[in-house]
Amino acid sequence: MSIKSFNLFKPKLLSVVIASALSCTVTSNALADDTVKDTSVDDQFTIFGNSNAVNNTPGSAHQLSQADLEKFDYTDIMRTLTSIPGVYVLEEDGYGLRANIGMRGTGQNRSEKVTIMEDGVLAAPAPYSSPAAYYFPTAGRMQQVEVLKGTSSAMYGPRTTGGVINMISRQIPDEELAGQVSVQAGQDGFAKVHAFVGGKGENISSVFEVFRYQADGFKDINHSEQDTGFVKNDILAKVRYNTDDNATFYQELEFKIKYSDEESDDTYMGLTAGDFNSAPYSRYSASQKDNMSNEHLQLQLSHVIALSSRFNLGTTVYHNDFSRNWYKTSKVNGKSLGDGGIEIAAEHDKVAAGAIDVDVKANNRAYLSQGIQTVLDADFNSHQVKFGIRYHKDEMDRYQWVDKYELDSSYNMNLTEAGIPGTDSNRIDSASALALFVHDEWTVGKFIVNAGLRYENMVIERQDWGKNDVDRQMAPETTKNSVDVVLPSLALTYHLSDDLVLLGGVQKGFAPPSPGNADAKNEESINYELGARYAKGAFNGEALVFYSDYDNMHGNCTASQNCDDDKIGEQYNAGAVKITGLEFKAGYVFDFGDISMPIDLTFTHTQTEFLNSFESDFWGDVDSGYEFPYVPTNQLQFVVGLAGEKWRSNILVRYTGEMRSEAGLGASDENIDARTVIDFVASYDIANNQQVRFSIDNLLNETYMATRMHGSVMVGKPLTVSVGYQYNF
Template identity: 25%
Template sequence: MKNKSLFLGSLLLAMIASEVAEAKSSALENTSVTRFQQEEIQVEGQVFDTDGSPMLGVSVVVKGTHRGVITDEEGRFTLKADANAVLVFRFLGYQTQEIALNGRSSIRVQMKASTQELGEVTVTSTGIKRQIKDFAGTVNVISASQIKELAIPAVGDAVRFMPGVNYIDEDGRGLRPGIGLRGIEPNRNSNTLVVIDGKIPIGQSYSDMGGYYMMPVGAIESVEVIKGASPALYGSGSIGGVVNIITKKGAARPYTGINLQYGNHNALNIGVETVGNTNEGAMNYYAGFHRRQGDGFRKSRSRYNVNDLTANVTAKVGDKNEWRFFLNGFTEYSETPGGLSQAQWEQDPEQSVNPHDFFEARRFSTAISYKRSFDETNSLTTSVYGSYLKRDWWLDNRNATASKRKFIAALRDIPTVGLFSDYERTNTLFDKENKLLAGIRLHTDVTHEVSVAGDEMGKKAGKTTANSANTVAVVEGYVFDEFHITDKLNINPGVRYTFVNYDKEDYYKNSWDNRNEDAFVYSLGLFYKFSEQYRAYATYSKGYKMPQIRSAFETNGDLDAETSDNYEIGLRTRPTQWLEVELAAYILDFNHKIFRESGLLNNGGKALHRGIEVSGAIYPVEGLKLYGSGAIQKATIEYGMNKGNRVPYAPRYTATAGAKYQCGVGEGTLTTNVYGNFVSSQFSDLANTFEGSANGNVGLIPKFFLLNATASYSYKQWNFNLNALNLLNRKYFTTRHNAWGGIMPAATISVLGGVGYQF
């Protein structure tokens, strides 16, 4: 099997190289042919909003090409296009418009406000996009305007709005959210691939995706969850789907803004950002600094502070070259109050029993991307990225035997570097529209891990008890094609080959180990457009997650590769202007699955996840939006003594429903939201133990319902907002964890009031 996979992988990489070479040749031929077939004219135009005011920063692109400009302060633009070309106009919060020139050299465009926030989704690691409505797979998006209107304090609070998502806030402060998709275990994103701008992985390493960092919402343009064909598009760890965090790029109206929020438990959020463009959109930029701090909801040992600096610059050099630069720096210091026994939880969920524990982290990441458009149908995008994470966690081992009680530390340093290169070709195949994507990825990271045990609580000193370096080197290649059989039907085949070399050096035990892994995954999607109002899709994909082979207190030894066969069907419909619905059904058939019990990961066996997801919105009257999303799922163990039991951390039901109302008040706009989140009960172990154990490590995780409300008022350059989460002050928890000391309480009522101003 391995020889077969190596052969297929070599063949795949050869195909990619062949396609790029052919493209360069084809590009030269096509250029000479089209030069004589089409007449180019210079087009001038002006773009206005619904009130007739000029719009700055509107994207104007010649359809089917990479040629485009951005409107200036007067809403004007100039570009060259074929006399019969179609221009596409896009701007966040407005309907995308396509206007045929029909020989005209001057046009006037009025944009219309859109009820749908975003129309595109990122489908590759270098940022290539596709229209959501025409994508063969389930896609859910939370936009920047929604984040602003809801005054959402953390990314985890945003993903609650998406169907089939189980969100775990590790300690109730939004510092390390855990996201599980379609019944997959959510703890610290260890089984869900989370990336920034489609390329930079947030997880600490390729094999261990557990995250110790999350982008602040102030720097985020949108959050995308992509399912269906994600294994072929994104690779390891994307069986349930991919969470893609899109950062702000600065293509909108230039401004400098400051935002302040203050709430109970001395929570303080500060954001300062500047965004804009120069040379009529040839270069745009974003830079933002965000700080979160507070005392936390626990009565002691719950203080935290987080600092984040993010910068993005995009520069176009001529018509064919585009550069992008990304930089991020992050620091965190937080006290970690730990878990509670069953008795402690029942006595006082807000208490802390860890008087000494704390966590420190520093993370720096960067990416440089270059896009070359050979002609209007061929482009190559290459991104080089790197990051460095230093993560130190000091904690009391709480051993009941005095002589064995130690102040221990898990110290990690993880440098990462990688490269993506994506080739995109839009052409005709057998006289039918065809879009080809082909790419490669190179990646390596080194996890330096040191364990220390000290006798003095609260002191960063002690004796080394473990010292190792785990190195991962990855080579991947993929091909994904969108072939239009008819104007209504297209197919989307995809293949991906992954080869991984894993090297483990244990300096403490003076041992060394090396092994190779490879995988060949594939997908096939079908998309059919009945009409502009009704679209359907179906996908099959082979899923894969790389083995986790490091030594740590979170695993019981080495973990094998996780594999699955995934099936999905879906329907998107917008029968009227006041109703939109998306419905999806799925099956994840795991041949080998990793399970978590009491916080420890273990090798498992066969498991079956199946479910139905729905999301939609109703617009009954002007300004009012009723929205909701939910999932019914059943994830069961299909082997051994626990056959038929539910998979841990896979609730049967999840739902979110709410109402948004927006209206004019004075010279400003008032937006209010009331919504609720429901998650049904979950089990924390394979045996489906119902009664809670005395130490809190095992037992049922009860169902919970959270009521939330927000209000936002925008007046000229000012914005005032109020956010209240868990209004009913429910006492609940979302996880039991052996290493953290049992039950991890979730946040009590949180109220934040804020003000923002744009210069």
């Protein structure tokens, strides 16, 4: 089987979907006006729909509006998400190109434990068979971001322990014609151009959007003038057809196409501790060939129909095609980066006493993710019920090779042996999954009961041709896991008053096994939460405690986790694990007449503990009672702003506590020190539809360790100043 033969979208299937979407004719009005208004494709894309729904949601639920996103106008999703409690991020490249996001102690490795969606559709290149991948939707073009953790996640999967991030792309404007053009430029060659135009017609509406950003990079390769930055392009188009408002069955049909590409000269090679202290923004010359190249295509056809005043049906067919080649140094003088290779590269940059050998691996992979999903919304007065079904298929085609270079005494990389594609890794991981769910929101007086049940049946498979059958002529070695899982959840909110809501719930968490291990186990947990939400006048606040009790926790090997090449993709079971924590968020707006001062505080406290002892290539040697790596005990963010009639400014203080880079207890030289990073932004309206902006990331130019990768140090982004201009019409 090849990736070309793996295609759910036959012409016959598309014709059936389109025919069913348009099957209802336009006749007399049979629905109330308010039903027509509430029936929209846009409503199918969102988790919450509106802020009031967030307030009634049991568990931790947060919605970042367009105004929230524009406050700092980050292009880095990880900087955006630090305003939400219970979310952990791990910087890597400094620009957010490689997102590492975790929730409630799940770990951040390639965001593999979090369900990532764009417009309600799974966004990871292969969310079942290979979730730890190098694609994340371009955050800077998003209009809204929704984050849901805890007991309301029965409707979303396949990973239900951590939570859900749903990114809402540009919606079609309500006006006949509207748009925006914004430009930004800053240090280290940073530049951004973002523009969209669209409008709503009587029956046909559309929007077209372009987003491009780039930088030369803030690191310097030793003995080289080569840039270390990136260029990323993202193009989006949507076209929507809607019936007349007086149709018997009001309908909307929307087609979305999104294309992006990226070229980034990024690396996995960090620095030795000594070089980090003396030259933190340097890079070793052995990494000069490192480059990521990728392309992503998304096709999405969405249909919604108001069947009656009580029933709406929304259906989406989706197709995601992602290909990438991360061409990066894997060995120096035969040593892997985590086993002495980085030290050899560091020494050669100081004293070039002859040539060294450098292996550069072409981590070449192609991904496919596609499916069809439908949700029926039913209004039974006190019961608001959702019935959902999704059929999904995905795969990763891994076809890699290694090129050998000589790094000479003049620090030039000379190719000595070109690798043959397929001779390093040659396999396909694939999955097919059927998911069904029912979710009932039952209102009884001041109580709202949320009960959910999710069922998934999945088959996850690996076909491995080894390193000697590059043409895939022989039968591959095959491993397969078949999984059936039932995931219940139950949550309760109680409106103690109009301002105060108490909430709590329990949920079964799950993550599917890896295709690479025939004896791999599911990740399963029981998750509890309890808290309160209060909002009155200018104040709003939320506090929750959570407890995740794992029967078995997964760790999946990736290159970013310092796994050996032959172990990448393997799953390791940690067994019983306990995670507890506190999430707190509060905001208040002071009104001084012509000037307002909004403040916002976000705090997360987390305790992690392995409950048994074991050895693994992923976590190392672990004793019972050890803490997790890369989960800070405390993290806090404080934002204070000032706003007048035409101007506004905000300063953000982000504190990340000390965290471990490997499992253990107590102080260690391998721990990552606590840090405080401050961002500042100010804007001024030069006209009703024009604005200028001034931004500083890392205002105090804090030099900090972001992570320890391959036993080396990766540095965070330094002070970066930028200015921008925005025009709306």
